[in-house]
Amino acid sequence: MRVIALASTVSLMVLAAACGARGESDATTASGAQLETRPANGQGQTPAFAGQTRAPGVRTEATLVSTVVAAGLEHPWSLALLPDGRWLVTERPGRLRIITADGQKGEPVTGLPAVSARGQGGLFEVAVGPTFASDRLIYWAYAEPREGGNATAVARGRLSDDGAKVETVQVIFRAMPTYDVDKHFGGALAFAPDGKLFITLGERSDAPMRPQAQDLGSHMGKVIRINADGSVPADNPFVQTAGARPEIWSLGHRNVQGVAIRPDGQVWTIEHGTRGGDEVNHDRAGVNYGWPIIAYGIEYAGGAINGGITARDGLEQPVYYWDPVIAPGGATFYEGAMFPGWRGNLLVAGLKEKHIARLVLENDRVVGEERLLTDQGERIRDVAVGPDGAVWAITDETDGKLVRLAKAP
Numbered sequence: 001m002r003v004i005a006l007a008s009t010v011s012l013m014v015l016a017a018a019c020g021a022r023g024e025s026d027a028t029t030a031s032g033a034q035l036e037t038r039p040a041n042g043q044g045q046t047p048a049f050a051g052q053t054r055a056p057g058v059r060t061e062a063t064l065v066s067t068v069v070a071a072g073l074e075h076p077w078s079l080a081l082l083p084d085g086r087w088l089v090t091e092r093p094g095r096l097r098i099i100t101a102d103g104q105k106g107e108p109v110t111g112l113p114a115v116s117a118r119g120q121g122g123l124f125e126v127a128v129g130p131t132f133a134s135d136r137l138i139y140w141a142y143a144e145p146r147e148g149g150n151a152t153a154v155a156r157g158r159l160s161d162d163g164a165k166v167e168t169v170q171v172i173f174r175a176m177p178t179y180d181v182d183k184h185f186g187g188a189l190a191f192a193p194d195g196k197l198f199i200t201l202g203e204r205s206d207a208p209m210r211p212q213a214q215d216l217g218s219h220m221g222k223v224i225r226i227n228a229d230g231s232v233p234a235d236n237p238f239v240q241t242a243g244a245r246p247e248i249w250s251l252g253h254r255n256v257q258g259v260a261i262r263p264d265g266q267v268w269t270i271e272h273g274t275r276g277g278d279e280v281n282h283d284r285a286g287v288n289y290g291w292p293i294i295a296y297g298i299e300y301a302g303g304a305i306n307g308g309i310t311a312r313d314g315l316e317q318p319v320y321y322w323d324p325v326i327a328p329g330g331a332t333f334y335e336g337a338m339f340p341g342w343r344g345n346l347l348v349a350g351l352k353e354k355h356i357a358r359l360v361l362e363n364d365r366v367v368g369e370e371r372l373l374t375d376q377g378e379r380i381r382d383v384a385v386g387p388d389g390a391v392w393a394i395t396d397e398t399d400g401k402l403v404r405l406a407k408a409p
């Protein structure tokens with residue numbers, strides 16, 4: 001405990017200095033106390049470095065107001081901003097809708113391929129392509145029903161001028177192998193500034209599948225990087241490795257359901273871990289993030305994972321982990337105008353803990369954490385930033401909502 005307390009003090013000093021340097025001391029204040037006070041699941045486990053978990057709380061001084069803009073969405077999974085200010089919103093059973101900023105919900109867009117909508121499966125993240133202004137291409141990830149089971153796939157298509165359908169649909173990526181289970185699909189997408197598409201995958205959860213997270217011959221438990229047309233970039237880390245799937249960017253993941261890319265191209269992923277091991281990773285080419293060899297926390301069914309070891313040479317540590325878990329969903333970096341003090345922060349949707357985690361980052365460390373949008377009391381699946389810098393989120397409920405979080409007028 002003494003180590004953690006000391007770490008908090010150091011982090012606070014860093015944070016105070018950072019705020020002062022930006023001249024935005026009105027934006028946030030540090031409370032000094034850790035937000036998380038419940039007992040950890042990973043009893044006896046020690047963080048690899050100070051501040052790797054239980055960051056000190058910070059608080060936004062401005063009054064925040066959340067507004068339900070639209071409701072009646074069935075387990076919405078993701079939202080993406082169109083250039084005209086409307087939102088693309090997916091619903092896990094397989095629907096894609098366009099919703100206006102004032103809450104008018106369009107009919108489901110037609111032309112999407114069938115999805116396997118059972119368990120955690122269905123329609124996942126939608127992303128607006130980097131060349132949308134000229135070709136109107138949008139991209140989406142989904143659980144693809146296949147002979148013998150399912151797996152995550154990514155398709156793209158042209159959003160028709162009236163937004164009613166997608167045309168010339170192409171499947172540009174198919175995760176292999178096919179497996180018959182309804183868990184751990186990953187399913188997050190994001191484009192890097194250079195136009196490369198990052199896709200997150202899970203390892204399908206079952207004990208026999210877990211080791212595939214370490215197997216370069218399988219896409220399971222990997223983060224993927226491809227060109228927008230589905231071809232493999234020549235500079236991917238394993239293109240020269242015999243037997244490796246060339247689309248792999250990083251390995252050793254459990255179930256990555258969020259990816260956020262900074263304006264400078266850094267890739268950050270948010271991983272559903274074990275009970276006590278949800279992770280934030282700075283996701284770099286060719287790096288092994290450890291699953292299922294090392295992990296914080298314990299099995300959901302109870303019991304240690306691989307003897308309870310949390311570190312090993314050659315296996316990357318998470319930048320941050322939550323124990324107890326928040327069950328993270330989507331994530332985005334905040335660069336908006338409404339909250340200048342949040343710029344460079346990572347916003348992470350929390351399902352189980354029903355909030356958006358705002359993580360203050362300094363040099364690949366989390367030095368402050370705030371829980372936003374707690375007043376809705378609903379599972380938050382994805383988060384995005386609107387044109388004016390307001391934060392938008394969707395809630396993973398049977399009657400799911402599109403919510404706008406803004407500074408009080």
Ligand SMILES: [Ca+2]
Nearest residue numbers: 078079330382
């Ligand atoms: Ca998203």
Ligand SMILES: [Ca+2]
Nearest residue numbers: 279289290291
């Ligand atoms: Ca890990």
